[in-house]
Amino acid sequence: MNAHHPQKFAAAMLVAILICIGAVLVGPKVNAAADGTITGSVKLNGTAPHMKGIDMSKDPYCVKANANNAPKLENVVVGSGGGLENVVLYISEGLTSPTESTAVQVFNQKNCMYSPHVLAMDVGETFKVETSDNTAHNIHPNPNPMTGNIPWNQSQPPGAPPVEKSWKAPEFIEVKCNIHPWMHGWFAVVKGPYATTDADGNYTIKDVPAGNYTVTAWQEVYGKQTQKVTVAAGGSAKADFTFQAK
Amino acid sequence: MNSQLMRWLRLLSMLGFFAVPTLVVAQLTRSQQEEWLHTPAVTSHVGDITGDANSGRVKGDYRRYCVGCHGELGDGNGEVAQWLDPPMWPKPRDFQLAIFKCRSTPTGTLPTDEDLYDTIGRGLDRSAMPIWNVFTKQQRVDLVAWIKHFSPRWQTEKAGTPIQIPSEPEVTADRIKAGQDVFARVQCWKCHGVTGEANGPSAATLTDDQGRPIAPFNFTDGSRPKCGSTDQDIYRIFMTGLDGTPMPSFADNIKPDEAWDLVFYLRTLQPHNEFNGREREIAKQIGLKPLNALKLSQ
Incomplete structure (x- = not known):
């Protein structure tokens, strides 16, 4: 059939090829340009619980490293105006395509504490565990192996090279150091874009494609809260959360 | 009256029906x-x-x-x-x-x-x-x-790839001394104690992955290591760690050759057994002293 109209066939093929190339080139760009944000703040209503001071006397290095401040537990950290720090915000419903994160975040052991106390990350995202301390730590996350996240335990003596890892499934994973039992932190593994509140309780989730979403706020003591938001192409949606002090 | 009771019973049995699958998700079943x-x-x-x-x-x-x-x-x-x-x-x-x-x-x-x-x-x-x-x-x-x-x-999942254990070198005084330096550097003593008596500063607060109390290995009381007593076993224990316990893997922080040094040093902490005659003899000859706890913690 086409043999009788070779020019018509060639033209049709050319158009088809151009459309394909166009789709490949334009497709992701359209998405990137339209990415929006979800912003807001997280507050604690009521009196913040007392955070116990930490007795580090079993390791003189740790005592010396904290000589100028009184180290406290960090389960609930409230900043100015009742802002709640270390709350993880993520999209729990509504994401249609997986995200790709290239940033390699650092979870550091500094002055015998974890910095940050909570490290949020995407499933499959590589992160580094480092140590700035001149005392030995062991980094020992304890996920539930049934989720697909397998626990491991590695030593980090002074000058140890960073440990690079990632997690397979969404889970809030507790991390501890057996040598310094007060050291306690979290790997908050979520699917898709995420944010962690700053010292004033503010956050911005970036790179959110247009759509209708459920945003979840997770705090290690107070648990989860959710809100529905609509993000317009390139727009910004707002979601403020308030947790009630127990 | 009776029919109302029946309705309640039906509702209750339905609730039961929905409760069962939730339990199944939480725990593996025999089936x-x-x-x-x-x-x-x-x-x-x-x-x-x-x-x-x-x-x-x-x-x-x-x-x-x-x-x-x-x-x-x-x-x-x-x-x-x-x-x-x-x-x-x-x-x-x-x-x-x-x-x-x-x-x-x-x-x-x-x-x-x-x-x-x-x-x-x-x-x-x-x-x-x-x-x-x-x-x-x-x-x-x-x-x-x-x-x-x-x-x-x-x-x-598949089983992991076994770690490579190079063939065992000969025990020398230098190796035993180097092993003591490794013991100090990676801070085995934090849990096991400077003399290996399981009395390091962190020993008393150790817990396993389930939060249950657990004691570090005592090298001095004649106990057998849980995962084997041979030189190769000891090498493997600290290079793989004992998962589920506080004992971490040192694979990233001890080189294979140094690992043998550490094995030889650990042998000197043990009372006489079928494996450590040579190490104990050399330690005695060179007058090997335990690490100084005070100096280490500064």
Whole structure:
């Protein structure tokens, strides 16, 4: 059939090829340009619980490293105006395509504490565990192996090279150091874009494609809260959360 | 009256119907495990022996010898488990989680068939797990296959790649001294103590992954290491870590050659045994002194 109209066939093929190339080139760009944000703040209503001071006397290095401040537990950290720090915000419903994160975040052991106390990350995202301390730590996350996240335990003596890892499934994973039992932190593994509140309780989730979403706020003591938001192409949606002090 | 009661009863039974599946999600069921029993992942190979989880005999062996501690579902909750109080008596292994202390594979990976086979034959010192040398090799290899049908992990994961252990060099005074430096540098003493007496500053607060108290290994009281007593075993223990316990892997922080130095130094901390004659002799000759705790903690 086409043999009788070779020019018509060639033209049709050319158009088809151009459309394909166009789709490949334009497709992701359209998405990137339209990415929006979800912003807001997280507050604690009521009196913040007392955070116990930490007795580090079993390791003189740790005592010396904290000589100028009184180290406290960090389960609930409230900043100015009742802002709640270390709350993880993520999209729990509504994401249609997986995200790709290239940033390699650092979870550091500094002055015998974890910095940050909570490290949020995407499933499959590589992160580094480092140590700035001149005392030995062991980094020992304890996920539930049934989720697909397998626990491991590695030593980090002074000058140890960073440990690079990632997690397979969404889970809030507790991390501890057996040598310094007060050291306690979290790997908050979520699917898709995420944010962690700053010292004033503010956050911005970036790179959110247009759509209708459920945003979840997770705090290690107070648990989860959710809100529905609509993000317009390139727009910004707002979601403020308030947790009630127990 | 009666019909109203019936309605309530119906509602209650419906609630029950919905409650059951929620429980199933929370815990593995026997029927799931029965399915895994017939999958290719549930087999084992040690040397030229192939294990069969469906051998008929293995089910009887597990029932007779293992179920009392490890439980019908392999969750470590057998009838006897409640009487085992850590740290004196560690709780039985939970085969559903499939996290094992004694591995030749890196931390965070499944052990090899041979690792599990060795543990059954070796037993675990200072625990209720005896040496099962009454079993034939075939029975032990079959039990390895049987252990694997308790956890979904064997369906999706492969055993880790065993770490390479270079051939053992000759013990020298220099190596023993270098081993002591490694002991100081990576701070084994934080838990095991400067003299290896399990009395380091962090020893008293150690807990396992389930939050139960656990004691570090005491090198000085004649105890046998849980995962084997040979030089190769000791090397493997600190280079893979004992998963599920506070003992981490040192693979990233001790080079293979240094690892042998550390093995030789650790031998000097032990009372005389069948492995450490040479190390103790050299330590005596050179007047090796324990590390200075005060100096270390500055």
